[in-house]
Amino acid sequence: MNLTPKEIVKYLDDYIIGQNDAKKTIALALRNRYRRMQLPQELQEEIMPKNILMIGSTGVGKTEIARRLAKMMNLPFVKVEASKYTEVGFVGRDVESMIRDLVYESIALVTKEYEEKIQENIDSEVIRQIVEKLVPPLPKTATQEAQESFIRSYNKMEEKVLSGELDEKKIEIEVPKRTSVEIIDSGSPVDFSSVQESLNQMLSGLGKDKVKKEVTIKDAKLLLRGVASEKLLDHESIKLEALKRAQDGGIIFLDEIDKIASGKSNQNQDPSKEGVQRDLLPIVEGSTVNTKFGQVKTDHILFIAAGAFHVSKPSDLLPELQGRFPLRVELNPLDEEALYQILTNTKNSLLKQYQALLKVEGVTLTFSDDAIKAFAHLSVTANSKAEDIGARRLHTVIEKVLEDISFDANERSGETIEVSRELVYEKLENIAEHEDTARYIL
Numbered sequence: 319m320n321l322t323p324k325e326i327v328k329y330l331d332d333y334i335i336g337q338n339d340a341k342k343t344i345a346l347a348l349r350n351r352y353r354r355m356q357l358p359q360e361l362q363e364e365i366m367p368k369n370i371l372m373i374g375s376t377g378v379g380k381t382e383i384a385r386r387l388a389k390m391m392n393l394p395f396v397k398v399e400a401s402k403y404t405e406v407g408f409v410g411r412d413v414e415s416m417i418r419d420l421v422y423e424s425i426a427l428v429t430k431e432y433e434e435k436i437q438e439n440i441d442s443e444v445i446r447q448i449v450e451k452l453v454p455p456l457p458k459t460a461t462q463e464a465q466e467s468f469i470r471s472y473n474k475m476e477e478k479v480l481s482g483e484l485d486e487k488k489i490e491i492e493v494p495k496r497t498s499v500e501i502i503d504s505g506s507p508v509d510f511s512s513v514q515e516s517l518n519q520m521l522s523g524l525g526k527d528k529v530k531k532e533v534t535i536k537d538a539k540l541l542l543r544g545v546a547s548e549k550l551l552d553h554e555s556i557k558l559e560a561l562k563r564a565q566d567g568g569i570i571f572l573d574e575i576d577k578i579a580s581g582k583s584n585q586n587q588d589p590s591k592e593g594v595q596r597d598l599l600p601i602v603e604g605s606t607v608n609t610k611f612g613q614v615k616t617d618h619i620l621f622i623a624a625g626a627f628h629v630s631k632p633s634d635l636l637p638e639l640q641g642r643f644p645l646r647v648e649l650n651p652l653d654e655e656a657l658y659q660i661l662t663n664t665k666n667s668l669l670k671q672y673q674a675l676l677k678v679e680g681v682t683l684t685f686s687d688d689a690i691k692a693f694a695h696l697s698v699t700a701n702s703k704a705e706d707i708g709a710r711r712l713h714t715v716i717e718k719v720l721e722d723i724s725f726d727a728n729e730r731s732g733e734t735i736e737v738s739r740e741l742v743y744e745k746l747e748n749i750a751e752h753e754d755t756a757r758y759i760l
């Protein structure tokens with residue numbers, strides 16, 4: 319969390335080309351969070367975060383910046399689409415649910431941290447449970463000799479379980495119907511309703527709903543981890559820490575904010591959009607939201623709103639809402655050079671992704687430098703002839719060029735295929751130059 323603004327920007331530079339203003343503003347906002355936390359409590363209360371509004375047309379990196387930040391930081395973070403919410407009282411998600419989502423995210427994050435801390439205890443608890451299934455229990459009235467022999471066989475069994483020698487052997491274990499493993503290991507738990515369900519079970523009725531299962535010891539080691547960590551984790555402190563973390567460090571990325579703007583300049587005035595904005599006001603301003611885990615004050619949650627604002631303008635938002643996003647950053651349209659940089663100078667560029675995919679078929683894919691320049695050039699051409707969809711155009715353009723190679727790659731295993739400028743032009747020139755074809759094909 320205590321990365322300097324420079325370090326944050328440097329990290330983002332690995333993935334996002336240009337957009338320096340946006341990177342700087344966000345980095346600063348995060349650093350100010352950190353600075354605030356170092357102050358005495360009284361002063362902390364006074365300092366409100368300055369929410370950010372990112373403005374930029376489609377495909378220039380708004381969401382990507384947020385996505386990357388989320389990965390990097392150990393802060394609870396959710397990305398939500400403003401257009402998904404409906405006014406309180408209508409069918410659909412009400413805006414307060416974003417705060418609840420943030421708390422679930424925070425619980426998952428803190429649980430994971432706590433689990434890492436007691437990793438060793440969890441491991442030995444798992445092994446203990448398995449070994450106890452394998453060694454016949456010691457009767458209460460055992461002789462000294464029997465006790466010693468029990469300890470010997472216990473230790474021997476423990477060694478075997480640890481070494482994996484018995485991994486294929488089957489045993490019967492008891493597991494709750496859902497375990498916390500599912501939540502934490504599911505990658506990005508965006509489906510919060512199911513996470514909610516699992517968490518409820520995890521935090522409330524531990525061990526109420528158990529099922530017996532016959533599994534190999536190898537699987538038991540995994541399954542029992544969930545059970546063991548539930549048993550060993552201090553859920554009360556996790557809850558408190560998670561609430562605090564969401565409250566003081568939480569970030570909500572409010573995407574597509576332009577879609578709920580409905581002002582004078584906009585023909586399709588829509589009272590329900592305005593209703594959503596009104597519902598948003600108290601949350602962004604600072605209010606208290608009830609969640610399953612307790613109350614959360616939203617005063618210090620950082621909101622980053624983003625939108626293309628093609629049809630509407632920031633001034634079409636309710637004035638009160640505009641005022642709550644004092645920091646404005648504009649993201650620049652991407653020119654040919656930027657697109658070239660995106661292909662060549664980012665950590666997980668599209669080209670690398672295609673190379674990795676075809677490597678699976680045994681094909682080595684290479685791109686000549688002027689082929690990459692041609693991708694960038696033709697993408698810019700297509701963007702200017704049809705809609706400007708920013709870096710997303712690269713996806714369609716490259717896909718079109720590689721379509722055939724990709725289609726029969728499995729038959730060309732062992733080959734090295736170079737994508738040259740000629741190939742790119744052969745596939746694309748006629749398409750990109752003409753408005754109609756560019757619009758439908760790319």
Ligand SMILES: Nc1ncnc2c1ncn2[C@@H]1O[C@H](COP(=O)(O)OP(=O)(O)OP(=O)(O)O)[C@@H](O)[C@H]1O
Binds near residue numbers: 334380383660664710
């Ligand atoms: N500046 C950039 N540097 C690197 N990659 C970028 C950049 N801008 C966009 N991309 C790539 O283009 C794709 C779309 O970008 P992103 O999702 O950030 O668009 P957006 O600005 O959020 O657009 P929208 O307004 O349509 O949501 C992503 O795959 C991203 O990797």
Ligand SMILES: [Mg+2]
Binds near residue numbers: 380381573
């Ligand atoms: Mg986006």
